[in-house]
Amino acid sequence: DAGITQSPRHKVTETGTPVTLRCHQTENHRYMYWYRQDPGHGLRLIHYSYGVKDTDKGEVSDGYSVSRSKTEDFLLTLESATSSQTSVYFCATRGVLRESNYGYTFGSGTRLTVV
Amino acid sequence: AQKITQTQPGMFVQEKEAVTLDCTYDTSDPSYGLFWYKQPSSGEMIFLIYQGSYDQQNATEGRYSLNFQKARKSANLVISASQLGDSAMYFCAMREGPRGNTPLVFGKGTRLSVIA
Numbered sequence A: 001d002a003g004i005t006q007s008p009r010h011k012v013t014e015t016g017t018p019v020t021l022r023c024h025q026t027e028n029h030r031y032m033y034w035y036r037q038d039p040g041h042g043l044r045l046i047h048y049s050y051g052v053k054d055t056d057k058g059e060v061s062d063g064y065s066v067s068r069s070k071t072e073d074f075l076l077t078l079e080s081a082t083s084s085q086t087s088v089y090f091c092a093t094r095g096v097l098r099e100s101n102y103g104y105t106f107g108s109g110t111r112l113t114v115v
Numbered sequence B: 001a002q003k004i005t006q007t008q009p010g011m012f013v014q015e016k017e018a019v020t021l022d023c024t025y026d027t028s029d030p031s032y033g034l035f036w037y038k039q040p041s042s043g044e045m046i047f048l049i050y051q052g053s054y055d056q057q058n059a060t061e062g063r064y065s066l067n068f069q070k071a072r073k074s075a076n077l078v079i080s081a082s083q084l085g086d087s088a089m090y091f092c093a094m095r096e097g098p099r100g101n102t103p104l105v106f107g108k109g110t111r112l113s114v115i116a
Helices: none
Strands: A004-007 A010-013 A019-025 A031-038 A042-051 A054-057 A064-070 A073-078 A087-094 A104-106 A110-114 B010-014 B019-021 B032-039 B046-052 B064-069 B074-079 B088-096 B110-115
Touching: A004 A087, A010 A019, A019 A031, A019 A087, A019 A110, A031 A064, A031 A073, A042 A064, A042 A073, A042 B088, A054 A064, A073 A087, B010 B019, B019 B110, B032 B064, B032 B074, B046 B064, B046 B074, B074 B088
Parallel strands: A010 A110, B010 B110
Antiparallel strands: A004 A019, A019 A073, A031 A042, A031 A087, A042 A054, A064 A073, A087 A104, A087 A110, B019 B074, B032 B046, B032 B088, B064 B074, B088 B110
């Protein structure tokens, strides 16, 4: 009954190759977010979406692009992966603020290693 | 300027004792919400507690309470009667605006270790 599914869960890729991470939700939530987590930095926003085909940049968007062609899917693409993009990537969605978690649901994360 | 500041990279607490994790925030928006999340070693983000800027009382959820001092812009998490299972990373986060349309902004986190 997972509301958010991230795929893949783990990936090792070579420097310079393109990589796409997928976030799929079944909650029909309008807002979706991509964060990266690195030691000493917490979670930092990469890109977010406020509707189909509506996206905006976050704090650390350089080197990343996103697409949202359907409500349920939010794709994060690293056009040419670099070692500095080795990280854990979290997808999140926001629904109604008065839900038990005050609206925010997180995926399980994708651990990406760029060698 | 950082919007969320957590000044304690790591903390230790004895089992069954209470512990306070610090969080200060910076916003000029009168409407905002403050969150605390727990991240155990398994990696998932677990929602703990929420405080709205207009809430008159401090939020409480079981052993978790939020010490909200609006004038000081602080939102410290208090965990009472610590348990070994409380060992984890803890993140403070904020959303701004009345509709919460802006993304959550996170602090750098505090790693809590509970000692038997």
